[in-house]
Amino acid sequence: MSVGTTAPGRAQISSRTLRTDRWWVQPVVTVAVLVAFIIYATIRAFWNGDYYAAPYLSPFYSPCLATNCVPGTGEVHIVGGWWALSPALLVLIFPLGFRLTCYYYRKAYYRGFWASPPACAVAEPHGKYTGERRVPLVLNNAHRYFFYIGLIFNVILSYDAILAFRNAEGAWGHAGVGTLVLVANAVLLWLYSLSCHSCRHVIGGRLTHFSKHPVRYRAWTLVSKLNTRHMLFAWASLFGVALADLYVALVASGTIADLSFF
Amino acid sequence: MGYKAHFRVWRGDTDGGGLHDFTVEVNEGEVVLDVIHRLQATQAPDLAVRWNCKAGKCGSCSAEINGRPRLLCMTRMSVFAEDEVVTVTPMRTFPVVRDLVTDVSFNYTKAREVPAFSPPKDLKPGEYRMRQVDVERSQEFRKCIECFLCQNTCHVVRDHEDNKESFSGPRFLMRISELEMHPLDSLEENTGVDRTATAKTQHGLGFCNITKCCTEVCPEHIKITDNALIPLKERVADRSYDPLMRLFRRADKD
Numbered sequence: 114m115s116v117g118t119t120a121p122g123r124a125q126i127s128s129r130t131l132r133t134d135r136w137w138v139q140p141v142v143t144v145a146v147l148v149a150f151i152i153y154a155t156i157r158a159f160w161n162g163d164y165y166a167a168p169y170l171s172p173f174y175s176p177c178l179a180t181n182c183v184p185g186t187g188e189v190h191i192v193g194g195w196w197a198l199s200p201a202l203l204v205l206i207f208p209l210g211f212r213l214t215c216y217y218y219r220k221a222y223y224r225g226f227w228a229s230p231p232a233c234a235v236a237e238p239h240g241k242y243t244g245e246r247r248v249p250l251v252l253n254n255a256h257r258y259f260f261y262i263g264l265i266f267n268v269i270l271s272y273d274a275i276l277a278f279r280n281a282e283g284a285w286g287h288a289g290v291g292t293l294v295l296v297a298n299a300v301l302l303w304l305y306s307l308s309c310h311s312c313r314h315v316i317g318g319r320l321t322h323f324s325k326h327p328v329r330y331r332a333w334t335l336v337s338k339l340n341t342r343h344m345l346f347a348w349a350s351l352f353g354v355a356l357a358d359l360y361v362a363l364v365a366s367g368t369i370a371d372l373s374f375f
Numbered sequence: 376m377g378y379k380a381h382f383r384v385w386r387g388d389t390d391g392g393g394l395h396d397f398t399v400e401v402n403e404g405e406v407v408l409d410v411i412h413r414l415q416a417t418q419a420p421d422l423a424v425r426w427n428c429k430a431g432k433c434g435s436c437s438a439e440i441n442g443r444p445r446l447l448c449m450t451r452m453s454v455f456a457e458d459e460v461v462t463v464t465p466m467r468t469f470p471v472v473r474d475l476v477t478d479v480s481f482n483y484t485k486a487r488e489v490p491a492f493s494p495p496k497d498l499k500p501g502e503y504r505m506r507q508v509d510v511e512r513s514q515e516f517r518k519c520i521e522c523f524l525c526q527n528t529c530h531v532v533r534d535h536e537d538n539k540e541s542f543s544g545p546r547f548l549m550r551i552s553e554l555e556m557h558p559l560d561s562l563e564e565n566t567g568v569d570r571t572a573t574a575k576t577q578h579g580l581g582f583c584n585i586t587k588c589c590t591e592v593c594p595e596h597i598k599i600t601d602n603a604l605i606p607l608k609e610r611v612a613d614r615s616y617d618p619l620m621r622l623f624r625r626a627d628k629d
Contacts, residue, residue, distance in 0.1 A: 310605045319613060
């Protein structure tokens with residue numbers, strides 16, 4: 114059993130922390146935002162409606178792989194008529210897994226949800242700590258596989274953004290606010306994926322001699338620059354995907370009309 | 376312009392102690408260590424504090440100021456309001472010797488457990504040749520001044536004394552990472568010991584949950600988590616958790 118900072122031999126100070134700044138703000142904000150996103154995403158995932166307003170497809174429902182998808186959302190229906198639930202539930206597990214195992218989000222939820230630790234030099238409330246050595250947390254080591262799958266999703270969502278340059282009748286040469294929203298969403302998701310620590314490792318970080326691999330070294334250098342902003346891209350892409358879905362839902366439900374530029 | 380500051384300094388030893396209040400003069404441009412020295416000179420001549428260079432390069436004066444692990448010599452008094460109480464305590468992860476001085480021998484024990492740099496057997500000293508591009512990644516970690524603030528703030532050992540035996544802490548996992556990335560290190564070829572494997576099995580890398588406190592407190596601004604610990608975790612994943620990389624590791628290692 115751990116005894117924290119009051120272990121025998123250490124300076125006897127009873128306070129959990131002597132920090133005088135508002136160290137609790139960051140974990141509280143993190144939890145509030147992530148909980149809000151989880152509630153919104155769960156509702157929308159089970160909603161099974163208002164996810165397509167031609168030519169815009171919500172990123173929560175893309176790719177739409179079930180035969181119960183509304184017409185126009187895709188031709189590839191891997192899952193047959195037996196699937197009666199929302200088609201979003203078939204695909205959201207992958208982006209969810211990517212974010213759950215992400216090195217940045219791990220920091221965020223270990224601090225925010227599990228208080229392990231809540232902030233630096235603030236004692237955690239747990240009596241025992243085993244880290245990421247056991248199931249389920251050891252599964253975070255599968256992050257690279259979710260990264261690979263995430264790249265496929267990025268390609269699909271980029272394709273959706275390109276299709277948003279067609280109008281509702283399928284003619285090219287259209288652009289509206291929805292087009293901008295889907296393009297921004299795709300760009301943010303690419304930035305988030307390419308700044309990923311696993312990407313950095315795979316692209317060149319695992320090498321010992323960069324001098325033997327100049328192209329990979331160059332790629333690693335570029336990814337390393339993006340990597341310094343991984344937290345920013347993690348949050349921006351999270352907001353981006355939620356706002357893109359919200360916009361499509363508002364247009365699809367007739368709450369607002371899409372403003373068309375041309 | 377000088378002013379009178381309210382300091383609370385932990386005084387005591389292994390038998391006990393507590394925070395003592397002092398009112399002490401502060402002059403423009405001073406750092407916390409200057410004020411602690413003034414306390415020694417004027418009010419508490421037996422106050423124990425470890426210090427040396429006063430320039431943030433020796434790593435001796437590590438302590439906690441208002442609960443945050445800091446170097447006493449690199450913390451300017453100007454960051455505090457004049458009416459703010461400044462609380463100074465020893466590092467709370469290591470056994471206290473007296474007042475602000477702690478016994479950091481845990482770190483030396485862990486340092487000895489990391490095998491030294493092992494050059495290729497056919498090279499003699501003076502014959503080492505490396506390209507800058509190959510060695511610069513690990514050069515960042517050579518900036519470490521061994522203040523052990525990262526070891527002190529890491530919750531794995533700070534909040535769990537029983538983990539000290541199986542966890543080496545960020546400073547020494549960074550050392551393993553440094554040697555693992557070194558273009559001439561040949562420990563595995565020379566002895567069969569895989570540094571990355573030992574990071575997991577002997578040095579407890581799996582305890583690290585990358586909450587980045589080590590990076591936050593590093594006075595040298597080394598990106599410990601992003602550049603040392605996470606790359607090391609990814610290398611462990613290559614060997615232990617990625618079946619595809621276990622097949623192709625040899626081909627993608629150089």
